[in-house]
Amino acid sequence: MDKSSVITKLTKAIKDSAGDWGRNQYLLKVIENDREITNSDKVYLEKILGVNDLVIEEGVKKQDPILKKDKTIFLNPEMVKCKQCQKPINLDEKAVRRHKLWYHKICFQQTFGDNYKEKEKDVIQEIRQVKKDPIQLVLTIAIFVILAGSVYFILGPISMIAMGLGGGLTIYHVIGATGKLYSRNKPGTKAPSVFLIFLLASPFIIAGMIAYEGYSLFESPVRIILLWAMTISFWSTMLFVPMAVLSKYREDIQPDVKSYPKISIIIPAYNEEKVIANTIEGLLETKYPKKEIIFVDDGSKDNTLRIATNFKGQIKVLHKENGGKATAINYGIQYSTGEIIVIVDADTIIGRQSLKEIVKGFEVNEHVAAVAGNIKVRNQKNWITKCQALEYITGIQIVRRAFDVFGSITIVPGALGAFKKSFLTEAGAYGKETIVEDFDQTIKLLKAGLITQGSAKATAYTEAPNTLRDFIAQRKRWYRGNIQVLKRHSDALTNPRYGYLQKLSLPYLFLGMVITPIVGFTSTINAIIGIIMGDWWFVLQVSLIFTVVHYLMTALALRIDGEDQRLLGYAGFLVFGFKQIVDALLLKAMIEQLTKKKATWTSAKRIGV
Structure with missing residues (x-):
């Protein structure tokens, strides 16, 4: 079949919503640019296009x-x-x-x-000249204009003070980032970071100002909670947006990889028969000159091991009794011979250039211990998966990019994460004390005074839960495990020797896991009370400002990532709907932790797209 016919049929499939929309878009670009397609993608295309033994006649590449x-x-x-x-x-x-x-x-x-x-x-x-994106610049300016304008013309002096404090903290952290990012192990008086103190003290400061302005006893709680939420939003936006743009610029000017250290790719797997063949095929076809692939079967009860054995000769196939993902990774590390260890989940297909891109991160600084990949949702089929896709994009392209500037990314994901083996060995083996081993291991490296970076160009396509039931099962493990890690490493909240882990990263995690769900839940209740009490205009103003800024930040994240702007239509659900589900699950995880309910491993069912 000639190239134009394939493009026509695939375009029609996209229009008719046949198959996986995100994967179709990706394959359309691959075919248009005359790039090779993987065996798994070939099988997928044959099914979608209704053809057998698909052969695409090579076209003439467009001139670069x-x-x-x-x-x-x-x-x-x-x-x-x-x-x-x-x-x-x-x-x-x-x-x-x-x-x-x-x-x-x-x-x-x-x-x-x-x-x-x-x-x-x-x-x-x-x-390293980089073509500037005017739309990124316009969106960034628009965010700050909306923030400044809304504070000055609508919310009044209290929010102006909050925004001023946020601006001051931004300058404080940016100046600090110009120095050495890795820990220099300087002793200091133990105390929470400036950010954490500011965060916890904000409601009391706001309460005092509201009382001074003469609001009634019934109006004050509503305004205190809503302004506290706005203060958190102001601070996060003022810090993360410019840092995200800076991180994007730094990545664009980064030179090509200078050397190719040997890497060992470890795939821990348990009952992954529906997806494991695609994952292994994708890794075999990934372009990198020095790689070994180590498959570790963690006592699977299905055909996972048998399927992996079909690739014997091309990869190392290991088998052990079931002991959990952490033990499977540790087992694979023992058999590895590479300088860099790359962990890939069994349901993940990585990009063809991802290994080369992720290795670049280690050339930035000799103290870089780990580099996080860019995780994307490949089964964007319905509301729940598209909301997750947008959540991943905004989290990685805005928040994680900011942490990248400070060399303090807190989660190097199990879906695609690379580690320098020497540092990984020194920090200690993956532990079973928590049910989120990737988060725990990353914090251990940061506490060792090392740097963690991110690579948005090292892409990995993962399978997200496509039903609410499976989503809840996945997040139950994530959130309960995150709280376990926060408790396990709570000493880093007050110890300045841990650098930006103590100054910024861990306080922000505390914000996201503990403060944000409480504020989100109480803000909703207070908004309803405010409307009943007649303060509806103030509630409407705050809600509108928050929503507009969120939409602009989401649009910026999509632009930075080069993703489909149609996902912006789901941004509202990350404010109303999807967000409330996440907040409820976070609150549930906190209650279970406080009541000492046993944490168990829960996961979503595999689809095998």
Whole structure:
């Protein structure tokens, strides 16, 4: 079948909502750009398009816009020759570019002599020119205009003070980020971070100001809670939005990977017969020169091990008695020989360039211990999965990018996360003390004074729960496990030796797991009370401001990630609907922890898309 026919049929499938919409969009781009498709994608396309033995005739690739300006493709040195010695520059050789010409690093040094370092800096700046996205800039400005305008013209002096404090904290953290991000183990007086103190003290400060302004006893609680929620929103937005834009810029100018250390990919699996073949095939077809794939069957009772055995010879297949995901990972690490350990969930298909992209993160700083991948939902079929997809995008592209700037990402996900083996060994094996081993292990690395980064270009497509029942089962484990980790590492909330883990990351997690659900729940009740008491105009103003800012932040996250803007239509549910479900599950997890109910491993059923 020729390429145009395949594109036509696939476009019609997208229009008719046939199959997985997100996967269809991805495959359409792959085919349009004449890129190879995986065996699993080929089988999927045959099913969707109604054909057998699909063969796509190669089309003519569109001319890369870089070629129009410069026929030397600096992103792939393997294609060019050194200007000085006229010998080819291989991909694994160090190279420098000056005035659109490539040189071996040693040839460049011989040519330009003692001024090499200064000139190399200029060359790097020339290579790293990034095309600015005006829409990102407009959205960022719009967010701050809405915040400042609403505070000045609508909410009055109390919110102005709150926003001023938020701005001050932003400047404080940004200045701090210009120094060394890793812990220098300097002793200090134990105390909560400035952010945590500000967060906990805010309602009392607001209450005092409201009382001073003369509001009645019945009006005050409503305004206190709503303004507290707005204060948290102001602070988070003022810090995370500019940091997200900065993180995006840093990632765009990051040079290509300089070396290819050997990586060991570990796939822990338990009863994953519906998805494991796709995961292994995707890893085998991922482009990286030095990799080993280690499959660890954790005592599966279905055909998982038998399916994995079909790939023997291409991967290492290990089997052990059931002991949990943490023990399976530890077992795989013992058999690994790579410098970098990459953990991939059994239901995850990673991008073809993801391994190369995730390795880049370790070249930023010698103290980088782990790099988190960009997790995307591949089965965007209904309301619950699309809300999860949007939740992942906003969380990764806004909040996690901010933590990336501070070198303090708190969760290197099990779906796709890379670790430097030496640091992982020093921090200790994955523990069974919690039911969220990836979160616990990341905090252990941060407490060891190391850096954790993120890579938005290292993509991984995972299967999200597609029913409310399965969603609740998954989040029950996540949220209960998160509270376990927070309790286990609560000492980091007051110990300044832990750097940005103590200053920012852990306080924000405390905010998200404990304060936010309480504030969200009480805000809803207080809004209803406010309307009944006649303060409906104030409630409407606060709700409108919060919703508009949330929509703008979501639009910015989608733009940064290059995702389908139609998902923006679901942003409202992350304020009203989906958010209340999440808050209720968080509150339930807190109550279970307080009542010492035993935490159990719960997970969603596999679909096998």
